[in-house]
Amino acid sequence: MADSSSSTNSSTVTQRWGDVEDDPQEVEVEESTSSSTPENNNSSSTSAVELPNLDSLAIDDENTKKNDFLDEPEDTQISAVTSGDTLYSTATKFEDLNLSPELLKGLYIEMKFTRPSKIQSISLPMILTPPYKDLVAQAHNGSGKTTCFVLGMLSRVDPNLKEVQALCICPTRELAIQNMDVLKKMGKYTGITSFPAIPSGSARIPIPRMAEIKDQVVIGTPGRIRDLMSSKKLNTSHLKVLVFDEADHMLDDDGFKDDSLKIRKLMEKDKARYQVLLFSATFSDTVRNFVSRVVKDGNQMFVKKEELTLDVVKQYKVNCPNEQAKIDVIRDRIFELGEKLGQTIIFVKTRESANELHKKLGDYGYGCTTIHGAIEKDFRDKIVKEFRDGLTKVLISTDLLARGFDQSQINLVINYNLPSKRDYPSDPDCEVYLHRCGRAGRFGRKGAVFNLLSTDREHMLLGKIEKHFGTHIVEVPDWKSNEDFEQALKAAGLL
DNA sequence: AGTACGT
Structure with a gap:
């Protein structure tokens, strides 16, 4: 037990969370309002106001x-x-x-x-x-x-x-x-x-x-x-x-x-x-x-909010004329240039689209694997292990790995589909977007995100994301141009 | 639709 000997009163506050509407038997233990700290007990506590002692800690x-x-x-x-x-x-x-x-x-x-x-x-x-x-x-x-x-x-x-x-x-x-x-x-x-x-x-x-x-x-x-x-x-x-x-x-x-x-x-x-x-x-x-x-x-x-992640990774949008163009971009640009990069995660919306994309990318001589919740548990472990060991360079995933997955070699995130709200499909899920981006640029390292857009809806979603985070997402001018992608990766500090 | 279990 680590207890630092700081000045604490022993007002045992029963701390419970989740005392929500459906369990009324839990009695809220009132805070002992007799909080007399050494430094403020001179005042005869005129106001026992609810104002909690908000001690802002300035960081030195x-x-x-x-x-x-x-x-x-x-x-x-x-x-x-x-x-x-x-x-x-x-x-x-x-x-x-x-x-x-x-x-x-x-x-x-x-x-x-x-x-x-x-x-x-x-x-x-x-x-x-x-x-x-x-x-x-x-x-x-x-x-x-x-x-x-x-x-x-x-x-x-x-x-x-x-x-x-x-x-x-x-x-x-x-x-x-x-x-x-x-x-x-x-x-x-x-x-x-x-x-x-x-x-x-x-x-x-x-x-x-x-x-x-x-x-x-x-x-x-x-x-x-x-x-x-x-x-x-x-x-x-x-x-x-x-x-x-x-x-x-x-x-x-x-x-x-x-x-x-x-x-x-x-x-x-x-x-x-x-x-x-x-x-x-x-x-x-x-x-x-x-x-x-x-x-x-x-x-x-x-x-x-503005300080979260999104400045360490460089974000791009790629205007793809159709679905096939997205696949071409991944195969012909990302895989090519990716050879010189670390690892890549491609996020898709559904398990099915993960499988489809995997199939379409096929065996292009590139270590590319897929993970989602419908895959057998033992196999999931194996996929993750191979990726962590660097045996695979590209991993296709549902939002299974959107949060928390920590692999420092990932410096490129591809949004094959953008995340949207379940109940409001015309609204982006900005939290998930941010979490996905966070898979790249771990610990302040350089990272890039490519958002592949082919429909009006996707453009609209990304527009809302930009607005939400107050950032401008740069467009890659030509989805067919290797130079444009190279340029983008250079600007992100990855080449 | 995605995450999660067990049957």
């Missing part, structure tokens, strides 16, 4: 000059809003965080970190300082969100208690596996054990025949976690931290909101008091709204 730029593993933009605007009277400082060194020697060793040796990144320096003190308030954290794609909450989980686990103490819920199997890998690496010397709660491939043991999980950290996907809980294999009564990765999707009506609420409901029975951490690069207005209703007494960390 002097300490973030150099970071060996992160190449963040220096001018990042992050605003942190704290709730209540706990004071947080920014951590300039990992030593400031009271981490165990074993964990520090993992950070320095395995992760090769030298000092906290900017978002870590802000969020980690908020995660690790009692009374362990909930946190809503928005941070750039590829800026190290994962390392934040993994470090948070590892440092809050009591290594001597062999019970599930930290749980992380992710939208996809691939993301859960990826996060698990980070956890194992970072926690290598801690002896902390972990369990992947994901749908298994061919080698599956039926849940009823499984033993109860006694691993200290569980990372997984909603359905599996739900099943493990309802069959009493996953006991959350000792839970200290609950993490939602890609939180906005996990709490979106159109995403996993129902599953997330169901899981939380199952947890109610275990009566644990746990800290909730919400991490995502995007928070749509509706989700943001929901979160603010539900995480009432939490801390927040937000990044300005």
Whole structure:
């Protein structure tokens, strides 16, 4: 347990989130309004106004000059809003965080970190300082969100208690596996054990025949976690931290909101008091709204919309006269020039179009594979492994990999189809667009995005995307011109 | 339509 000895009162606030309309039995625990901090108890507190102590943390730029593993933009605007009277400082060194020697060793040796990144320096003190308030954290794609909450989980686990103490819920199997890998690496010397709660491939043991999980950290996907809980294999009564990765999707009506609420409901029975951490690069207005209703007494960390990702990757649009032209572009320009690049992800809308595109691109002597949810689990693992090992250079994917997939070699993203809203097909899904773009240009590296457009609708969608982000997306003049693409890639810094 | 399970 890492508890920093900061001035905190012990007003035990029962922190629950998800106290939504459908569970009225949960009584809102009022904040102890007797918050008398050392610095403001001179005033006879004339106004016990609802005004929370909003301590904006200004980020001192002097300490973030150099970071060996992160190449963040220096001018990042992050605003942190704290709730209540706990004071947080920014951590300039990992030593400031009271981490165990074993964990520090993992950070320095395995992760090769030298000092906290900017978002870590802000969020980690908020995660690790009692009374362990909930946190809503928005941070750039590829800026190290994962390392934040993994470090948070590892440092809050009591290594001597062999019970599930930290749980992380992710939208996809691939993301859960990826996060698990980070956890194992970072926690290598801690002896902390972990369990992947994901749908298994061919080698599956039926849940009823499984033993109860006694691993200290569980990372997984909603359905599996739900099943493990309802069959009493996953006991959350000792839970200290609950993490939602890609939180906005996990709490979106159109995403996993129902599953997330169901899981939380199952947890109610275990009566644990746990800290909730919400991490995502995007928070749509509706989700943001929901979160603010539900995480009432939490801390927040937000990044300005304009600052998110879209300046590190160069975006282009390609006017293709028809569907076939899109395929020609990929085959004759991208594959050609791609030889000199890193790796590419091509995003499509449906599983079917993924298969079709794969077939049409055929075997052009290029390592090109396809992944989506209808592909057998074991095969999905194999596809991802081959891609991570660099054996394949181009991967066709549905939005399965739109979020969180971290592969630093990806520097080109192709939108074969643009993402649009389910209920309003004439509106783009700007969050998904941003997440897709975030697959390129990891950790501030150079990246490019080509949006292939053939219909009026697609032009319209991209126009709305430009408007939403307030950016101008440059047009590649001629879809048939190799020079034009070369020029575009050069301008993006990729050639 | 996409993510997620198990039957």
